[in-house]
Amino acid sequence: ELKVEQNPLFLSMQEGKNYTIYCNYSTTSDRLYWYRQDPGKSLESLFVLLSNGAVKQEGRLMASLDTKARLSTLHITAAVHDLSATYFCAVDDSWGKLQFGAGTQVVVTP
Amino acid sequence: NAGVMQNPRHLVRRRGQEARLRCSPVKGHSHVYWYRQLPEEGLKFMVYLQKENIIDESGMPKERFSAEFPKEGPSILRIQQVVRGDSAAYFCASSPGHQERFSGYGYTFGSGTRLTVV
Numbered sequence: 001e002l003k004v005e006q007n008p009l010f011l012s013m014q015e016g017k018n019y020t021i022y023c024n025y026s027t028t029s030d031r032l033y034w035y036r037q038d039p040g041k042s043l044e045s046l047f048v049l050l051s052n053g054a055v056k057q058e059g060r061l062m063a064s065l066d067t068k069a070r071l072s073t074l075h076i077t078a079a080v081h082d083l084s085a086t087y088f089c090a091v092d093d094s095w096g097k098l099q100f101g102a103g104t105q106v107v108v109t110p
Numbered sequence: 111n112a113g114v115m116q117n118p119r120h121l122v123r124r125r126g127q128e129a130r131l132r133c134s135p136v137k138g139h140s141h142v143y144w145y146r147q148l149p150e151e152g153l154k155f156m157v158y159l160q161k162e163n164i165i166d167e168s169g170m171p172k173e174r175f176s177a178e179f180p181k182e183g184p185s186i187l188r189i190q191q192v193v194r195g196d197s198a199a200y201f202c203a204s205s206p207g208h209q210e211r212f213s214g215y216g217y218t219f220g221s222g223t224r225l226t227v228v
Contacts, residue, residue: 033216042201042221043153088152096141096205097166098217100152 002027002093006101013079013108021074021104023089031092032072034063036085037103043088046074079108114204114220115184122226129189129196131223135204142185143217144177147199156200159185192227199224 003026013019023032031050035043047056049065049072056063060083062075072089086105090098115134123129135142140160145153146169155169159179170177174192179185189196203217 035219040224043219045216045218048216090153095166096143096158097155097169098143098145098153098203099155100145102152 002029002091002099004089004091004099004101006089006104009102009104011104011106013076013083013106015080015108015110016078019076019079019106021076021087021089021106023072023074023101025070025072025091025099027093028067028070029091029093030067031094032065033090033092033098034061034072034074035088035090037088038085046087076106079106081108081110084108114202114218116200116202116220116223118223119221120224120226122228123192124228125193126191129192129225131187131189131200131202131225132184133187133202133204133220134184135202136218139204139206139218141205141207142179143203143205144185144187145201145203147201147222149198153201156187189225192225194227197225197227 005024007022033048034046036046037043047063052067054065060077065072084107086103088100088103090100117132142159144156147153157170157177158166162181174190176188199222201222202220205217
C-alpha cells in the first residue's frame with residue numbers, strides 16, 4: 001500500500017526566513033502533486049511534478065522531486081503572511097488514486 | 111465556470127437521514143474521484159468512477175455508502191442512515207483520460223460539501 005509521509009506537520013515561520021517541507025512516499029511513482037488549502041476551502045493546485053529531477057518554481061515556492069529517494073521538497077523562500085495555509089503533497093498510484101500526506105500547517109508570523 | 115461544481119456546499123442531516131452529494135466534473139472530463147477529509151486530517155480516497163462504471167471503490171465503507179456517475183448528469187455520493195462519524199468535508203475531483211493525466215494535467219478539485227450530522 002502506498003504511504004505518504006509529510007514533515008513537519010506544523011511549521012511556525014518567521015517572515016523573511018526560508019523553510020522546507022518534506023514529502024516521502026513508499027512506492028515507485030513518477031507523479032507527485034503539491035496543493036495548498038486555506039481553512040474551509042478547497043485544494044488549490046500548486047505544482048505537478050512528473051519526473052525525476054523535476055523542479056518547479058512559482059513566486060516564493062519551489063518544489064522538487066527525487067524519484068530514486070522517493071522524496072519531494074517544497075521550499076519556501078522569504079516567508080510572508082499570505083503563505084499561511086495547510087500544504088499537502090499527494091502521490092498518484094497510476095490507477096487514478098491520489099494518496100495524500102497528512103498535511104503541513106504553516107503559520108507565518110512577523 | 112469551467113471548474114468542478116459540487117453542491118450543496120453545506121449539508122446538515124440528522125442521524126439516520128440520507129445525504130446526497132453532487133459533483134459535476136469539468137466539461138469533457140470523464141473521470142471522477144471522491145475524497146473525504148475529516149477535521150484536522152488529510153484527504154482519504156473513497157471511490158473512482160468513469161461514466162456508468164465504478165473503477166475503484168476500495169476506500170468506500172462497506173455499508174451505507176454508494177456512488178454513481180450516470181451517463182447523463184452529475185456524479186452522486188450517497189450516504190444512507192448517516193451517523194455523527196460521517197461528519198466531514200467531501201471533495202470531488204475530476205480529470206481527463208489517463209494519457210492527459212500522465213502528461214501532467216493533474217486533477218481539478220471542487221469546493222467540497224461539508225456534511226454535519228446532528
